[in-house]
Structures are given as C-alpha cells and as structure tokens.
Amino acid sequence: MAISYNKRTCDCGTLRAADVGKKEVILAGWVNNYRDHGENLVFIDLRDRGGLTQCRFNVDTDPEATKIARTLRKEDVVAVRGEVISRGENVNPKLPTGEIELSVHEVNILSKSLTPPFEVADHVEANEDLRLKYRFLDMRRRPMQQALITRHKILQSFRGFYYREGFLEIETPILTKSTPEGARDYLVPSRVFPGQFYALPQSPQLFKQLCMIGGLDRYMQIARCFRDEDLRADRQPEFTQVDLEMAFVDVDNILDVVERSLAHVWREVAGVEVPVPFRRMPYDDAMRDYGSDKPDVRYEMKLLDVTEVAGRSEFKIFREAVEKGQMVKAICLPGGAEMPRKETDGLTAEIQGIGAGGLPLCKVMAGADGKPELQTGIAKFFTGQTVGQLIEATGAKIGDLLCFAVGRFADVCKHLNWLRTTLAERRNMIPKDRWEFLWIVDMPFFEWDDQANHWSFLHHPFTMPHTEDLDKLDSDPGAVRAKSYDSVLNGVELGSGSVRIHDMDLQKRMFKLLGISEEEAHRKFEHLLTALQYGAPPHGGLALGLDRIAMLLSGADSIRDVTAFPKTQKAFCPLTECPGEVDPKQLDELGIDLAPAVKAKRAGKA
RNA sequence: GGGGCCGUAGCUCAAUUGGUUAGAGCAUCGGACUGUCGAUCCGAAGGUUGCGGGUUCGAUUCCCGUCGGCCUCGCCA
Structure with missing residues (x-):
C-alpha cells in the first residue's frame, strides 16, 4: 500500500507543538540527514522547500518502516505517513519544527539518489563551477x-x-x-x-x-x-x-x-x-568628487583637486603634467599612515595593472613641533609653504595617507575611483545596512x-x-x-x-x-x-x-x-554545456558554413 | 585582448628552502549504539597534485605553454 504522495498534508516546515496528536500526516521530501541508533531507532530529517521535519522510526511500533528507514541515504526522495508527537525533553531550538517530530508508520521510497558531488548542506562550501554544474543540487540549499x-x-x-x-x-x-x-x-x-x-x-x-x-x-x-x-x-x-x-x-x-x-x-x-x-x-559633480558616474556615497574620501599646489612642488611628474594642462588629484585615507610599505607597494602594482604610471603618495605625520608634516614617498618634493598648502587643500590630518593621481581628467578619475573603492572595501570603511x-x-x-x-x-x-x-x-x-x-x-x-x-x-x-x-x-x-x-x-x-x-x-x-541558471565568465553554462556544436544538417538548413579557420581549429582539437 | 589570483582525495583545505610512502576534516562504504538532531564510537576505501613540456639526482613546490574558474581594465550607448 503506497502512500499518496500527492496528498501531502503540509510541507516540512509547517508542523508545530499545536499539531501534536494529528494522526494522519503525510510529508514528502528529501532525506537531509539520517541518524541511525541501531536496529531499534532511526531518525530521518526530511527536507522540502518549507523546511525540515525530524521523522522518527521505532522498530517496536513500526518494524517495516524502520527496516526501510535504515536503508535511506542523503538526498533520497521519500513520502512518509505518521503521527505528530511531542519531542518532550528533546526539543531542537534550532528548528522551527523542533518541538515536534513525526512518528512514522509508513515510508515510501520515491527515488534513490547517488552520492552527491558536494554535500547538500548549508554549511558546506563547494566551488562555484561545481555548484553551477549541479545547480539542481545547489538549489536545494537554503541560501540559493x-x-x-x-x-x-x-x-x-x-x-x-x-x-x-x-x-x-x-x-x-x-x-x-x-x-x-x-x-x-x-x-x-x-x-x-x-x-x-x-x-x-x-x-x-x-x-x-x-x-x-x-x-x-x-x-x-x-x-x-x-x-x-x-x-x-x-x-x-x-x-x-x-x-x-x-x-x-x-x-x-x-x-x-x-x-x-x-x-x-x-x-x-x-x-x-x-x-x-x-x-x-x-x-x-559625481565625476569631480568621486571620479565615477556611479558613486558609492555611503562613505566620503572624495577626490580632491590639488593641481595648483602640485604644480608648484618639486615633483617633476606633477609639474610637467600641470604645465601640459593636465591635473593632479588626491584622496586622503584617514588613518592610512599606518599602512606598511608592503601594502603600499602592493597597491602601486595593482593600480599600474589598470594603467596608472604609479602611485605617488605620502604620509601625514606629527613633526618635532607637533605640527603635521609630510613623510615618505613624494614628501621630499614638497618644501616650504607647499607642505602647509597641500595639507590645507586636502584637509589631511596627522595619521592620514595621501594618494595622488596625475594626468588627464578621465585617467585621474579612473585611477582614484579604483583606489577609493578598493581602499574603502579592504579597510571596512563601508557602513552596512545603508541604502x-x-x-x-x-x-x-x-x-x-x-x-x-x-x-x-x-x-x-x-x-x-x-x-x-x-x-x-x-x-x-x-x-x-x-x-x-x-x-x-x-x-x-x-x-x-x-x-x-x-x-x-x-x-x-x-x-x-x-x-x-x-x-x-x-x-x-x-x-x-x-x-x-x-x-x-x-x-x-x-x-x-x-x-x-x-x-x-x-x-x-x-x-x-x-540567478537560477547562470553562465560562467566565458558565457559557458556548465550545467547544459552550452554553447555546443550542432548537427551539420542544422547548419545546412540555415545555409551556414563554418569559416575554414574555425573548422581547422576544431579538427585540431578532435 | 591586457593585468591579477587560483587549480592537490567526492567536497573544503594542508604539505618546511625542491627531499622518505602527498596528509587532515567532512562526505562515502562496513560495523556498533533506543533520543539523536552539523549525532557519537571503531574500521576501511579513496590521488595521473587540471593537462603538456622543461630545469633537476629528485618537482605539489621552480620555469614555459595550455585548459578551466574567479576578480578586474578594455568592452558593455
């Protein structure tokens, strides 16, 4: 006598203490986990979209069901019929259904599962490529x-x-x-x-x-x-x-x-x-202050125009750029003066990777007289009045790091926008829960x-x-x-x-x-x-x-x-393995022939 | 097309300066257990270190190429 799995009485996330005593409950879903306590007692966590319900099999009352339950493995699909009972002392506070369990009288295996390529458990990580290939398994997990x-x-x-x-x-x-x-x-x-x-x-x-x-x-x-x-x-x-x-x-x-x-x-x-x-x-304004047409305004660190004072510094790169009519802008990273050399070198390499010539920077530190002075990097090119003027133009305080970009407006925007967003993210400067x-x-x-x-x-x-x-x-x-x-x-x-x-x-x-x-x-x-x-x-x-x-x-x-079924960075779908080749007949019907170079390449691979 | 990071057991990761038989946790399989719930305990099995080549007495480790993944620049009005 098979259970009418199409007559589920509710989903696996529904049952509560108030349901205790219901005698004819039918659930259906996937075996999320099994805990076998020997011949006598077996627990199955049954999962569907609604949640998890613990199912108990007791050999004394339901020997046939318990025997089947012992054979169940993760991701098997089953229907169960049983009675909602209280867990008594053994409440599981982690589950919404944790006050009850289903005492199963009858179980029906609807479908067995192979061992999944990754565990279908919220806490187990799997790399994305694999998750996409087996998206139907990934989808069984809570986050998805x-x-x-x-x-x-x-x-x-x-x-x-x-x-x-x-x-x-x-x-x-x-x-x-x-x-x-x-x-x-x-x-x-x-x-x-x-x-x-x-x-x-x-x-x-x-x-x-x-x-x-x-x-x-x-x-x-x-x-x-x-x-x-x-x-x-x-x-x-x-x-x-x-x-x-x-x-x-x-x-x-x-x-x-x-x-x-x-x-x-x-x-x-x-x-x-x-x-x-x-x-x-x-x-x-967005381009001027943030160097981006989609600024994140949850934090400041605006782009500051220092072209004027930079043009009067002794830094040749700045002066020559300003003479050509280009600009120099800066961002001031609060507390950034603590940044070790290794990190600033890393940033320099990274910003060069997006096309910047380098990353001119200097630290604002307390001088002997307690007043702010510039140190390291291009500090030595600022002397006399230009030191105070640069600090004033940027509003920098002791302990801050000044990072510069020089060149055409579009490039300065690109480089400082990258720097601003990158630093904000890495240094946890972005307030959460703000829209x-x-x-x-x-x-x-x-x-x-x-x-x-x-x-x-x-x-x-x-x-x-x-x-x-x-x-x-x-x-x-x-x-x-x-x-x-x-x-x-x-x-x-x-x-x-x-x-x-x-x-x-x-x-x-x-x-x-x-x-x-x-x-x-x-x-x-x-x-x-x-x-x-x-x-x-x-x-x-x-x-x-x-x-x-x-x-x-x-x-x-x-x-x-x-996205339910996304593609990888090469627009490939690991699940369907598309794009794919088609039957030559299909191309014939369309009057399409592949270019000789494409044919040759494919022949070489085969 | 460019820059960067990555690829080791089914999964997630480790492996000293290039050095013995490439390890661990989880999963899997077998066994035990009447209250577990990411169960526990005992045991077993599991590897072309993405692929190809090179350097070396010796390569997971270094170099070159290649394939794949991710981030990013270009691109996306």
Whole structure:
C-alpha cells in the first residue's frame, strides 16, 4: 500500500507543538540527514522547500518502516505517513519544527539518489563551477532558495506597483532586429531567409517607444535582454530588466514613479523605509568628487583637486603634467599612515595593472613641533609653504595617507575611483545596512571620439537634449546636457533612462550631428522613424537591472548568486554545456558554413 | 585582448628552502549504539597534485605553454 504522495498534508516546515496528536500526516521530501541508533531507532530529517521535519522510526511500533528507514541515504526522495508527537525533553531550538517530530508508520521510497558531488548542506562550501554544474543540487540549499525567493518577491512587488500605477505589462519580441544599443548582438539565423539573421534584444528600447506612439500610455515589462560582451560579477550575457516607458512625461514624472517603485519594493521585500525623493547629483559633480558616474556615497574620501599646489612642488611628474594642462588629484585615507610599505607597494602594482604610471603618495605625520608634516614617498618634493598648502587643500590630518593621481581628467578619475573603492572595501570603511539611492542627472549628450573624429552619443540616439541647451547643439555640442538619468545605489548602477525625442526634425538634426547618414538611420531605425511621423507623444522611460537589485537585496556579491541558471565568465553554462556544436544538417538548413579557420581549429582539437 | 589570483582525495583545505610512502576534516562504504538532531564510537576505501613540456639526482613546490574558474581594465550607448 503506497502512500499518496500527492496528498501531502503540509510541507516540512509547517508542523508545530499545536499539531501534536494529528494522526494522519503525510510529508514528502528529501532525506537531509539520517541518524541511525541501531536496529531499534532511526531518525530521518526530511527536507522540502518549507523546511525540515525530524521523522522518527521505532522498530517496536513500526518494524517495516524502520527496516526501510535504515536503508535511506542523503538526498533520497521519500513520502512518509505518521503521527505528530511531542519531542518532550528533546526539543531542537534550532528548528522551527523542533518541538515536534513525526512518528512514522509508513515510508515510501520515491527515488534513490547517488552520492552527491558536494554535500547538500548549508554549511558546506563547494566551488562555484561545481555548484553551477549541479545547480539542481545547489538549489536545494537554503541560501540559493532564499535568493530565488527574494528575487520572486521583487518581481511580484514591481508588478503590483506598476499595475496599480496604470502600467500595462506588454511582451515584446525576442527574435527581433538589431537594436541601436552599442553592445554586440546575439544573432539567430533565419531558415526561411537564408543568410539573414534575427538579433536577440539588448533591450526592448524601440518597441517600448512604439508602444507609446501606439497610444498605450504606460508600458512595463520584466524583459529578458541579451548582450554579447565580456562578463563581470554584475553582468551576465542574458539578464532581466524592469523596463518601463510613459507618454506625456518629462524627467520629473519618470524619476518620481521609479523612486516610488523602488521604495515600495524595499518596503515589501526588505521591510526598509527608503525616503523619497532620492538625492539628485549632476554628472559633473559625481565625476569631480568621486571620479565615477556611479558613486558609492555611503562613505566620503572624495577626490580632491590639488593641481595648483602640485604644480608648484618639486615633483617633476606633477609639474610637467600641470604645465601640459593636465591635473593632479588626491584622496586622503584617514588613518592610512599606518599602512606598511608592503601594502603600499602592493597597491602601486595593482593600480599600474589598470594603467596608472604609479602611485605617488605620502604620509601625514606629527613633526618635532607637533605640527603635521609630510613623510615618505613624494614628501621630499614638497618644501616650504607647499607642505602647509597641500595639507590645507586636502584637509589631511596627522595619521592620514595621501594618494595622488596625475594626468588627464578621465585617467585621474579612473585611477582614484579604483583606489577609493578598493581602499574603502579592504579597510571596512563601508557602513552596512545603508541604502544610498541616488539619481545621476544632467549627463552630457555628446562625447568627443578621438578615433572616429566626431561627436558620439553617450546614450542612444533618441535621447532628448535639455530644452535650454538646444541652441548649443551646433555651436558647443560638448556643453549640451541630455534628458537622461542613471539610478545608482551604493555604487551600483541600477538602471538608466531618458526622455526621448518625439520630433522628427530634431531627430534628423541629431543623426546629422552624430555622423549617422540618412541612409544608415533608415536602414537601422526605419520602423521608429516612420512611426515618429504619425503623431508621437512626448515620452520617456527607464530600465532597472533586476539581477542587481536582487543581488543587493540578497546581500550577494554576484548576480550569479541570484540567478537560477547562470553562465560562467566565458558565457559557458556548465550545467547544459552550452554553447555546443550542432548537427551539420542544422547548419545546412540555415545555409551556414563554418569559416575554414574555425573548422581547422576544431579538427585540431578532435 | 591586457593585468591579477587560483587549480592537490567526492567536497573544503594542508604539505618546511625542491627531499622518505602527498596528509587532515567532512562526505562515502562496513560495523556498533533506543533520543539523536552539523549525532557519537571503531574500521576501511579513496590521488595521473587540471593537462603538456622543461630545469633537476629528485618537482605539489621552480620555469614555459595550455585548459578551466574567479576578480578586474578594455568592452558593455
């Protein structure tokens, strides 16, 4: 007589002291652990998504069940039927179900398990590669389940919020045309049109604009996006955006609804009240003070401009740079003067690894007269008044370490931003449990591209310039600000968006400025350009990175930890072992042949 | 494509300056045990030190190449 495992009476995390006496309880799940006390008494911890319940088998009352129980091993799947009894003195305070146990009368083995390649126990570590290969085992563990549950809650919370705000959830194509984003596309060959390709969407950008032109007014989508670029801890080849677009809005409308949605999610998922509106920081300020367009403002250590005094020092590198019109900036690490030589040498090597020439630094120490003086490193190049002027310019105190970067603005930003974030992390200067939401606004519209010798856009070519900057489009493109904005949280870019151009004449002007010919524009964006001519409402929107939000709310270090089936840094899936080769017949049907070099390489491997 | 770290038993790690038979904990297997709960006790089994080459009397250790993983720069408007 088999147990009706499809008639589970509850999950393994449900039963409490109040349930003691229930005689016909059916549980089903995995054997988390077994403790065999000889022929007479066996304990099985049964696990499912809900939790753990201890099952007791006693040979005196249930000899058949006990006999089977002795054969059970970790990760076997069983159904059990029995009675809820009190544990009496033997309560386990670590378990929510620790006051009771199931006295099992009948057990049914539904499926046996091989010995797992790593232990399915929360406290046992396994390397990530192995966890990905056996993700279905990793998923049985608490941390993974909690991350996926958190992600689920975030999704539901966003959906509920935007639904109540009047947004329609609309699906857009996955097989589509290459979009205007700058990333490399994943391509899908067409069988019906040999030699032609679909692209997987880097985002639903143009479709959501078409939805606005289509009069849908408010669009949102939990959208899968695909970009064939190199990966990072916070980048996967496929990822999920909370994508939205609104008609008849300007910047303030969009920021308002998005920050309220984020506050809503944080309230529902984390129980945290996030104050709105969020702080807004102009892009130029962010670059000046933090050297980053996604500053972590939970801690200070701002970038300090010391170009003036550095230019008057005797340090040749500083003086020559300043004479060339370059700059010198510094960060002041509080208490950093204690840092041993070995560590500063290590930092120097590391910062050289990202392209810096070196790491000029000096320590601020107490002199014989008790007043601050500079020591070690480049201290000797500061003499006379420049010592006091440097200390004043940086606000450094005795015991601090001053680190410098010299060169072009972009390089100084890159190097000091790296140093600031690296030092803050390693020296535990980042306050935990703080959520510093930030809007980065007033971003420049154009960036001069030295290689292509023309202005290129920082966003996509449909971004609206600031109205008051329109007359600078031709005279001073570098000064034109975009109606675009980035959402930043604790140094992580959560999302970005913009108000779009809805005027065909302006759009044409933009293409011209960007060096995009009329032919090219039509070839790439025909459908949008056509639509713009049939009555386009002013509109704009934004997309939030769901994976990063889930990562932050789960306290994870990587979005792989909040993704059910992620890929490795080479975009390989250890579980499915994709990408993989396909049957030559499939290529035939598509009219595709591999390049000779690729064929040769594969033949060499085989 | 560049820089950095890593790869030793199923898992997590150790192995002195390059030196005897590469160890430990957990897991696994066998046995014992009526109250355990990350059970305990006794015992066993488990290794191409990622792979290939080099230096050496001798390589887990040093060098070169290669494969894989992670972090990162470029890249990702």
